[in-house]
Amino acid sequence: MLATPIGNRADIGLRALHVLDLADCVACEDTRHTAALLQSYGLHKPLIAAHEHNESEAAVRVVALLREGQRVVYVSDAGTPGVSDPGARLVAAVRDAGLRCVPVPGPSSLTALLSVSGHTGWDGGFRFAGFLPAKGAERQRGLQAIADDPQACVLLEAPHRIEALARDLAAALGPRPITLGRELTKQFEEVVHLAADALPDWLAGDANRVRGEFALLVHPREASTTDEGALPESALRVLDRLLVDLPLKAAVKAAADISGAPRNALYEAALARRAPPPQG
Template sequence: MLATPIGNRADIGLRALHVLDLVDSVACEDTRHTASLLQSYGLHKPLIAAHEHNESEAAQRVIALLREGQRVAYVSDAGTPGLSDPGARLVAAVRDAGLRCVPVPGPSSLTALLSVSGHAGWDGSFRFAGFLPVKSQERQRALQAIADEPKACVLLEAPHRIEALAREMAASLGSRAVTLGRELTKQFEEVAHLQADALPAWLAADANRTRGEFALLVHPRERETTDEGALPEAPLRVLDRLLMDLPLKAAVKAAADITGAPRNALYEAALARRDQP
């Protein structure tokens, strides 16, 4: 499984070039794209189409070649195979056949965006959401999960859906900080830091801003300073008892349901208790 550049072809690694030169054939998401990529490095290899619509069938051809002793690389159109791209089924099939699958790491829009997010005090933990579901109800549930998630969250979006996503994020996330990366590593790369509710206006300000591929980082939720004295003693006692047996989120929800106290205040009180030495 070999990661390829997400835009700038100069980002290819020396090991990746060595492996591509060494293999007998290359399985790939798009043969035309991969042929052009290989040609730019002076390489020419037999190509095997292995995309989301034929991945299971293509895996059997790859397995047959591997059993013959041939060496096969798999690449998606950009970045690391298997991360919001085809490749996972191929890996599973190769593994189940008792054959070896070796990762060759490389460029990633996820780590590229995280590196320029500039969130002071971020502990490095994040959730990768990838592309959100297309169906309305599933999409709303996914957005609500991101809104409820205190950690950073990275998602991806295509140009024809970015305006709709911006409106949805504005409604769901409000003033939550967002770092948007457009066309990362490419000629018209753009990185913007703004609040979620400012995303629609930012896109509308320049027609070019809706073009290209997008990666978006929803920053960790800022902790609100809450005076525990604002909460009656009884809900706090219930919360303390629930925290002994339940995960933090479940304890907060249960305490709010039982006592009727504000969930946000209970959540901040629970965080304060967790962080106490």
């Protein structure tokens, strides 16, 4: 399993080039794309199509070649195979056949984004959510899980869905900070740091901002420094009543409009009320 560049072809590693040069054949997500990639490095190899629609069938052929002693390399179109790309079924088939599968690491949009996020609390861990479900209850559960989780979270998104994701994150996360990477390693690479509820307006500010592939880091939820005693008791009563019938973001906005209390303070109070009770 060999990781290829996610944009800039100069990001290929020396080990990756060596392994590709030694390969008897290359299984790949798109034969046309991979042929062009290999040609740019002066390499020409027999190719086997192994994409999401035929991966199980292609795995049978790859296992047969490996049993014959051939050296087969698998690549997806960009980045690391098997992580939000085809390859996992192939790995499972090779493993189940008692054969060895070796990772050849390389460029990653996830680690590239994390490295420029400015976040320092990695000892607290993070979750990789990848692509959220496109719609329905599963998507709402995914968004709510991110909102409720105090850890950092990494998301991926395609250009035709980024505006919908921005609206959903704004509604679910409010002022929680986000680092967004667009077209990482490519000519029009862009990295911005902003609040989740500012993301829709930022995208709308330039038509070019919705183009390309996206990686997003939702920063950890900061520990609340808000003293709920500083909020009027009447504002908290309004908030509690609204939280019964409305989503968190809508309840906070309505409570702020009704009571005149600071929105951020109400948001922190709402998060504290939605947090699960301590165990034990």
